[in-house]
Amino acid sequence: MAKEDNLLDNIVFLVISLVFFSILVLYVINISSGAFVLEQTYAKQLALFLDNSKPNTIISIEFTKAFELAKENNIAPEDIVKINNNYVIVQLTNSESYSYPYFSRLEVVNINYNEENDKTYLNLNIGSKDE
């Protein structure tokens, strides 16, 4: 009886420990692929693209994960990525957005999305402020 009790104790201990560490791993995975990280990633990526672009360029990037997340949170497509006074603003949730500036004298003429092979792409048409 004592041996069986010991085994059961060890199994329960192992299961509880495993559950605990799995929750921690899930927490890290969740935070690393969450809205805030995606908002930062895309805002910074787009700001860098704009800093390095020339007028009359079209920037096209894969945007599937962010687009789906925004759709889940009922964010209208025209509100997901906005360019305002040289700031790229990305909003994927109803509670917050993330903005990052770009220093080029460029303006975004048009922002649109297109789907291709089950992937969503974000397209920015770039024009110059000086034209």
Added chain:
Amino acid sequence: MNKLFNKSGKLFSIWWILVMVIVTIGVVISASFFYSSYGDIRSLEAEALSIKINDCISNGAIINSELLTGCGIEPSFFETNSNYFVMVSIDDLKYKFGNNAFETDCEISKKVLRANNYPKCVEKEMNFNGKNIKILTGSNNFGRKNDLI
């Protein structure tokens, strides 16, 4: 099952629970800190700024106080307390744009191994029409989270 929460602590001792609490706090704090300032692109911005000015001067832009506008750079981001800095030195003349304090900060950040809150800087030298031109650019821009509620 009596050993599971035994006071003498073979399995779930107070120490094990303490370890779990410490590990949880450690993971939560470090993950939150790491992802709250995820992806530092300051050095890439400084590099982009440097390339833009370098190309612009190579294409014949006149080096004066209007250089930024002439190079397709938004001058409103280069005011005294901004997060950007550009300095173009030609002979004994220095043209500075943006946060002038970065000139010293860039020197400091070059000398120390880790200077997280100091700007990231790029220094380049070029030769144009027989003149030696030094370009120093810096960025200390972190972006901004906007609460909508």
